[in-house]
Amino acid sequence: MIRVLLPPHLRTLARVDGEVQLDIEGPATQRSVLDALETKYPMLRGTVRDHVTQERRSLVRFFACGQDLSHESPDSLLPDTIAKGSEPFLVIGAIAGG
């Protein structure tokens, strides 16, 4: 079970409170986590990744275990602590004014 913490606006959109819990089949990667997130919460499609290119939106960041994983390959394995659910995978709206 993977724990994902969404930014407040996306929690509102997905109608969830607190963390989201996702079951992943196979290796835990950014791609598999986001695929599972969008399957469970279809209204989030396009909000974290572009609909077509599947690339991370430029003002969205991925943090885990005190690291910025935003520029890692979407197919790189996430840290074990994320895969095991002991640490959350953080989706962050970047500080960019507004």
Added chain:
Amino acid sequence: MSGIRVLVGTRKGAFILTSDGTRKRWKVSSPHFAGWEIYHMKGSPVDPNRIYASQTSGWFGQIIQRSDDGGKTWNAPGSSPEELKSPDGSPKGESNKFVYDTSRETGKPFTTHQWYDGTQHPWEFKRVWHLEPSPDDPDTVYAGVEDAALFRTTDGGKSWHELPGLRGSDTGPKWQPGAGGMCLHTILLDPKNPQRMFIAISAAGAFRTDDGGKTWHPINRGLHSEYIPDPAAEVGHCVHRIAMHPSRPNTLFMQKHWDVMRTDDAGDSWREVSDNLPSDFGFPIDVHAHEPETIYVVPIKSDSEHYPPSGRLRVYRSRTGGNEWEALTKGLPQRNCYVNVLRDAMSVDSLDPCGIYFGTTGGQVYASTDAGDNWKPIVRDLPAVLSVEVQTLQ
């Protein structure tokens, strides 16, 4: 008894203002979609409780929202709790998907337009500026988007598809973004001819289709724009807004980057009707609900000074379809006022006398219940107002 519902889109959420037919006391809703930019909201003429909203954010992109109860509750179409439980599933997660049509079958869509530096630049979807529900089908809505293109849904917003003939017209590579981006901001559906539509793009100009959106051609003859190399070019004009009275769909009124214009032949030729305005720069333009020759603009000082001339917020009214303008000032601030009124931020109701409404970048929404003679703020401390639409409820 009749009532009025004012749909206000702001930089930080949507607000719904309601009143009975007297238009004296207004109830202001709590913010919907708090923190998001709401470029536009508009109700279906067939079912006024069906309202569509464009919710957008630089962080999280474009969301389409729909209410079926007059704005009390909202869902991303196809993603309501009921639909998510459906085992067979209608299209899910598609309501926010605006993908340009690049298929060979549907024409010859261009993939580039002119960029600020004169080079060609690929089309990139950014947001929906304007939603125009069909006059006879609550599930059909047109969406004007940035980068400029026209999309349509026929399933209540669950999925959107481009009408590629517009970008595929042979002028696409000459379109260019204005300061606010390359947006399709005006969509007018001819109430007498379902095959005819008008749209406007900043900065490309106005376009018309006579075959239901399959093919389009520019309708910019008579426009004169000093900010493009050929001031009378076929395209490249920064049209800010076009308005139509439903009884006279061949007559259109235009507020251009500079100049207020008018056509009486469905855009085949335009003539200037700015005359005695203190400035012919501005954004919105609208038509009285019952007098097709009575029109309204809000003059703005210049293209860089986006506030009223002399710090006096004045709506100008012409009862002659242009050229003879009178300042409407009663109830509007007449000193130290430096707000702007954006292109989609003016609307009218259809009561008698006609009500006129507009919102400012300072967060005020002003209303007149006597066709513009007197004004009052019906709310005054909202975030910057992007759009105002009025529904007259029976």
